[in-house]
Amino acid sequence: MAVREIVQFPNPVLKAKAKPVGEITPEIQTLIDDMIETMYAAPGVGLAAPQVGVSLRLAVIDISSREEKHPLLVLINPEVIAVDGELLEEEGCLSVQEFNSNVKRYAKVTVRATDRHGQVYEVTGEDLLARALQHELDHLNGQIILDHVSPLKRELYKRRLKKMKKEEESAS
Numbered sequence: 001m002a003v004r005e006i007v008q009f010p011n012p013v014l015k016a017k018a019k020p021v022g023e024i025t026p027e028i029q030t031l032i033d034d035m036i037e038t039m040y041a042a043p044g045v046g047l048a049a050p051q052v053g054v055s056l057r058l059a060v061i062d063i064s065s066r067e068e069k070h071p072l073l074v075l076i077n078p079e080v081i082a083v084d085g086e087l088l089e090e091e092g093c094l095s096v097q098e099f100n101s102n103v104k105r106y107a108k109v110t111v112r113a114t115d116r117h118g119q120v121y122e123v124t125g126e127d128l129l130a131r132a133l134q135h136e137l138d139h140l141n142g143q144i145i146l147d148h149v150s151p152l153k154r155e156l157y158k159r160r161l162k163k164m165k166k167e168e169e170s171a172s
């Protein structure tokens, strides 16, 4: 297993619609292991394959905290099959550094996916798990949190990012 580099906005891989995973080959198993390790190392509650530069419909999620344990989810070719309610809470993304924003989501979602052993399963999430599922599935469709905010907020972030990069360059 290895921690992979997390791709940062505005890398075009984050904008691409990811392709379905075909056969679950040893390479896919390695990718899954690496994504899990990368997610925990970040640390984050979810990671999608495009975030490690692989445009495939694959994501991992673990919303566990110190206080509360939850199962690690491996979602291959996930699809939303039911939604309910509404939720507005602050979100961040490992691929969009130094940015948080309120994002409107469904309060409850049911997703059908394949696990790493090829078994199809369904998972229903509420609150944080609902948000994580929607956030990671967004990544597979080339959507990031910046696509959920106003054009002005997005523009201000792009300017701030440019400034941060310039400061980094002059510091090194």
Ligand code: NI
Binding pocket: 092, 093, 094, 095, 135, 139
């Ligand atoms: Ni993200």
